Each structure stands twice: as C-alpha cells, then as structure tokens.
Amino acid sequence: ETAVFQTPNYHVTQVGNEVSFNCKQTLGHDTMYWYKQDSKKLLKIMFSYNNKQLIVNETVPRRFSPQSSDKAHLNLRIKSVEPEDSAVYLCASSPWDWGGADTQYFGPGTRLLVL
C-alpha cells in the first residue's frame, strides 16, 4: 500500500552514537519531509526538501542533518544522539510545488530508542 519506504523500522542505540535513517519514495513527488512524533503523538516538522533543495528547516538541534542524493531519497542523520531524541521519526512526500498544496504521504516510521 505505502509508496514511502523507511528503514530501519526500529533502532536502539547508546547516548553519543551516530544514527542514520533512510527514506525513499516511489511516487515521483518533488517534496519530502522529516517529522518527529513526540510522546503526545504530535507531529513536528523537522526538515522539508523540494527537489534536493532545503526549503524549511525548523529549529532542530544541529546534530540533526538531512541528506538527499535525489528527489526520491531523503535520509536523516543524527550525530551524537541524546535521550530526548527517542521518538518516532516519520518521512513523508508530496507533489507539493512552490506555492501549492497537496496531500502528504507518509512512511511507516522509524522508532528510535536512546539508552
């Protein structure tokens, strides 16, 4: 059903380690996103990429960095994870064009647990 793929599904790591999450969409969309879902189930946008260009960068800690090789891929790297980084990270894509609006399609999420 889903055309937005995320790996891994689940990751456990120690404080201070580096982790990388992968996201790929096969919908031909131009825009991709990374969200963090907090303990209250609220989704907060972290990054938004339109055709490999960063268009929105919320005030996330600098240890988070998006990486995109092409418009179908948007990875998320976290350098030196902290306990508060434990959360579900959701990747999404949309055909969103500059000034337009459309539905976002989500991947299944990556659950991160920092010990």
Add this chain to the structure above:
Amino acid sequence: GQQVQQSPASLVLQEGENAELQCNFSTSLNSMQWFYQRPEGSLVSLFYNPSGTKQSGRLTSTTVIKERRSSLHISSSQITDSGTYLCAMEDNYQLIWGSGTKLIIKP
C-alpha cells in the same frame, strides 16, 4: 502563530454508532487534511479537503472556511476504526497539526 484545535481528545463509542471529530483553526486556511494513525504509529492519509464536503465510504469530511472548522464524520463505526485521527492544515509549506482524537470502538 497558526493553531489547530482538535476535539474531542478521546471518544469511546459502541460499534455501529456514528463518530464526529472536529478541528478548528485560528486564522485563514489554505488546506485541511485528515489522517488516521494506526496503533503501531504509521499514518494513512484520509482526506485532502480545503473546502466543502468529501466522502469516502463511511467517512465524510466537511470543511467550512468561514467558520474556520473542519469535521470528520464516521458512520456506522466498526472496531477496526479504532485509532488516532489527526487533522492538519497547511501554512507556508508545512503542516500544522492538531493534537489528535483517540477513538475507541467497543463491540
């Protein structure tokens, strides 16, 4: 900034009853979307509804821009409808999310 208020926070119904979920937004609306979050966390897009009424099976979404609200109606609820429903509105290339409604359908 833009805010989205979602209600109720939780809703418990008997199977077969209808459910009505609401989202209210503070300023002008570009678009409103409804999502269903499965128990394991993954999201399913239900409606993209900037205005008017849209229906899909037992689900109906109605957005009234002048009244700054959007609703999601689930008719003849089923146990499999249980989960969290999220609304989100577009604001400057990003989605502003409601806090969700946890729906529990009992047999």
